[in-house]
Structure formats: structure tokens, C-alpha cells
Amino acid sequence: MDVLSILKELSINTAVSGNEHTMSEYIKSMFEKYCDEAAVDSFYNILGVKKGLGNSNSKIMVSAHYDEIGFIVTGFEEGGFLRFSNIGGIDAKILLAQEVTIHGRKPLYGIIGAKPPHLLNAEETRKAVKIDELVIDTGLDAEELKKIVSIGDFITLKALPFSLKGNRLSSKSLDNRAGLCALALLLEELSELKHDADVYVLASTQEEVGLRGIQVAAYKLEPDLAIVIDACHGEISDSPKGEAYPLGKGPAIGIGPNLHRKLTNKIIDIAKEENIPYQTNIEPEDTGTEAWATQVSRAGIPTILLSIPLRYMHTTVETLDISDVKNIARLAARFISKGCREVGDLWCY
């Protein structure tokens, strides 16, 4: 599997939280290559199953959300400009002079403009711009624009993947298409390995607006064990100590009350046995990931969190190391194949 080209393709696809149907069929076909079956639910979650050897009734769910941050059209301005609001957490400071796609009756290109610097007063130069002060320039006149775009249409950031030195890739939406890519790699790994439990891969929706897709999907599936794959902050020169993780040093395994301690210890043991690089991601409270919702689904689901360190999260230049994506898949596959024979005992406190 050519991981780089899959990552690139997944990242340029668009699926803003709440508007994921644009990508659901694509993911379903991706899962179908390796799964016994795959289906899309009413929330546009995609669930694929890869049956185990049949000597276990256990269900393992491995999930990654595929929705991305974006915007929604809120109004029109004279001269072919659009007002918009954000979906998910976005820093307005990174939006000036960015390119977007407006998903109207047909996809439309736009630019988020900036007021010319020589017209700014001292206060405006210093203070960060707010999203409600920004407009999208479509290059169309207002009348033409209204034929194509309606209030409530979704908008995505537009940025091409950029390969940096070494194994690094920079693109939009790598949070969490990188996780989705890891699911595909995991399925490929599992086709080489034997596993007892049935493995359910879940590409979930509406994570960026409050872990919504996973809530219904986990309820419906009721798995015995869950592995959540998401992005965590990659280390940069100005990141606070202990809140970000270096790129290329392996998956960050979550540790904290949100995660099942014995299972987490088990997966760490397996990383050691298999010589897979890993690091630990200390999360004293809410992990901010789907693990938070999964752990308390129905009667409770023991959950593990594996994260891909990602720099500049929620920008057009999200940057990761491809080896971390590959190692997440390797680690999850070996845990499922090897560690899960005895998982039943590990659940007990």
C-alpha cells in the first residue's frame, strides 16, 4: 500500500462535520477491499467488519473520525462576497489569504481576503481578526453567486499536500484522515495475521463538533473493546512541555482515567516485544478524543487511545511523519492478533 498517496488523496477529500456524505461512499469502498462487509449508517458513520477465526465471540472496534473542521455560509455581501461561520475549533488568524471550496450547487473556488495592511489602524494591526469580520471573495457578482450558493452551504479549506524532508507530509485535514489511513493499513496488516475476535473498523462523523458520530455507532455495535485512533499535538519549538509529542518517534499511547489501564499496559508490552517505537501521551482528564465518549457507552467499553503526533493542528499545514501512521497500524494489528487472546482476563480489576 502506497501510504503517501493514500494520505494525500484522503486529505484533499472533503467532509466537514455534519456534511460527511460527500466522502462516505469513498470510505465504504476503501473498507470493502479488506472487509467481509461494510455499511453506512444514518449518521454517515461507516462500519466495516473483518471476521475473526470464529473461536471467539468478541468484538473489537477500531475507530477514527473522518470529519474535518470547516465553515458554513451565513450571508452575502455586496459584490460577490460571502460571510461565514466556523464548524469546529479554528484560529481566525490562520484564515487570512487562504483558499477555500464552497460546496454549493457546484463546487466553487473562493479566497478569504484580508483588508489591505495600509488601511489598518494600529489596533487592527495588533489585534487578531475575528471570523465574523472575514469574507470570502468568489470573483462572481452577487446575483450569479446566489444562483450557486445558499445560506447553510458548507465550506472547506483548500490546500494541496506538500511533501517535506524525510518522511513528513503537510496538508489540510490530516486530523484525522491520517487515522483513517491507519485503519486501512490495519486492515491490510490483519489480512496477513490471524485474529480470533471480529474486528470492526469505524470511520466516524461529527467528532469536531462534540464526539457525536461515535456515540451512536458505539451504542449500536456494543463492542467488547475499543481502540481509538486520532491525532495529538506534535512537538514544536513553542509548544508547552508535556502537551506535545515529537514526530517520527512512534504512536503516542494515551495514559489516564479515560483509558483502560491494563489494556494500555498490554499494548505497551506488545510494542516492546515487537520493537515498535512508541511514546506515552499523558492525559490526566478528558482526552478530547472519541475515547471520552466510547468509554461510557452503554455498560462501558474498555478503551485504548493511539495518537499520531501532528503539528499545526486545525490549519492548512497540518504536518506529520508517515512512519507514525504506519507504526500505529502495525501496533494495533499485533495487539489485536496477539494480545486479545487473553483480553477477557485483562478487563477485570
Next chain:
Amino acid sequence: MVLLKDLTLLNGVSGNEDAVRNYIKERAAASGAKISIDSIGNLIALKPGKKPKFKVMLSAHMDEVGFMVTGYGENGTLKFKNIGGIDERILPGKRVLVGSSAIPGVIGCKPIHMQERDERGNNIKLKSMYIDIGADKKEEAEKAAPPGDYIAFHSEFTEFGDGCVKAKALDDRVGCAIMLEMLSRQFEFDLYACFTVQEEIGLRGSEVAAYCVNPDIALVIEGTTCSDVPGVEKQEYSTILGKGAALAIMDRTAYYDRNLVRFIHEAAIKNNIKIQYKQTATGGNDAGKIQRSRSGVKVAALSVPCRYIHSPVSMMSKWDFDACRDIVGCVLGEFSENQGMIESIKQGGQANV
């Protein structure tokens, strides 16, 4: 638009115009112009006239705004400074190409989740920004991108909207493209198309070029500001997108010759080509130096309005570009038919279309 596309995809930050110059050299030579390149890097293409009595100088600059590598972070990032006027606010989250081998890099910034309250509310200063090229160590970064390496914005050439184009460096590859088109035509006078360097850091190249050419009359072709966007007061609109080529009266660097300005305006009206006066007197261009060259030169500036100028997403209207090209063509055509008009304007007199 093929020519303009090619030109905007080339990188030519002030002082490093080689790639643009090489491209123009090949194109200009193919149109039968005599090429000379001076010590500062200007490319002067002479298209000799059929019966030349005068020298007409066209001027457009090849350089664009960008950056230079100035240092390194311990973790392998590049520190940088701007070359030319760039709004720092637009930099976080942009793609750049570093050095002669065009190493891809991104201008990173701390994610919103990790920002303190005051960081959220204030703009990031260029001095605390950095470029991530994927290096992990200072030594690795320094080897890949030594100090002094030039850095250019990366941006695709995109056509969109109603005849609009998005690209980097429209200022002033629009002028370069129009001059190349003029070189393929034949006039009575000697046409000197000056592709200048270092405009963005203080009109450096044109000063040298104007001295060398010693023209009788000069016309600068530019990409200029266009601020007709929401949030800006109408009286602050310098130009309006789609309303035609912009003719300047004055700016911070030059008073444009009244007779030449009037002549250009009339030529446009007579030929039904859209033209607008630039409404503000800010900014400046190569005209400032050309006007004061030797014992003085009569000069005008005609521009293509560009929204979001000096950013990777500069935007223009193809109709404005065509208008600018057509007006330049008309004016040169009129001068060619009656070279006496050049003499008249040169002497401070009027000329009628």
C-alpha cells in the same frame, strides 16, 4: 493566459530574479528583440523601429516579494525575514519554497488549542514565526537551506469566478506579460522594454535601466492595489476590480505627466477600452526613479488592479488585464503613427488622439 501563468509560477524574489529573467530572455529573443542584461540584472529588450526618431521605454519589474533565510531554531526550523512589503498577519499556514532547489516548507504556528488567552487575541509577529521544512536538527536545516537562501510563496495559478485569476506575483508579472506581447509588434520608434529588478525593495533596477536607455518618454506597467472589499470605506478604494486598467495621477514616488496621462485616457475612451483613475495617491513604483533619471523623463503608469496584492492569493480580472494590454497597444500604435506626439509630450505640450 498561458504566458501569465508561466510567469507567475516562476520564483523571482528581489535580488534573485534569474528564473524569470531566463524565461523572458528566451521569449523576447524569439520576437526579434536585441537583448542586453546589465550589472544589476535588468533585462533590456530593444525592438528597433522602422524609422526611429524617438526612444519609448516600457518598464515592468520582474521581482516579487518574498523572504530570506536568516537563522535556525534548535529543532531544525528556519528563521526568516521579509523582502518587500508583506502583511505579517497573512503568513501563518502558508506554503513556501526555499532556496534554488525549491525545498518545500510551511510557515507553522502554535495550534489554537495550545494558545494562551493573549496569544489568541493578538497577531503573531514575523520575528516569532518559523518555517518547517521537515528537518529535526539545526545542522540539517542549515545544510539544506544556508543563510541567505531566498524563499518564495508557493501558489497555484487558478482561474475562477467571472474571469478572475488567483496567483502569486501578479505584481508585476502582469507587466512582464504585457511587455512581452508588445515586443512581438513592430513600431516606427525604438521600443525599449525594460524588465527591471529589485522594485519591491526601493525601485533599484529601474534607476539603472532608465539611465542606460535615456528614453524620450516612458510608461510603467504595473500590478496595483485594489481595495474594493467589504470592511473598506468606499473613498478608500484605490481601484475597482473589473472596471478596467488603472491610470495613476500621482503617488508617493511620482507626479505623472498630465499630458501623457490625458493622452492615455483619451486613447482608451476612443477605443472603447475600460479605464479607471487610481483613486488614492499611496504606494509607488518604478516611475519614481524613471521620472528623475538624467535630466528628467515624462512618465505615466498604467496598472492591472490586484486584490490581496503581495500575498500568495493575489487576484485580478482577466478583463482588466486585457484592457491594460489593449490600451498600451493603442497608445504605442498612436505614437507609431505620429512620432511628433512623442516630441510634443516630451516638450511639455499636449498631444491629441
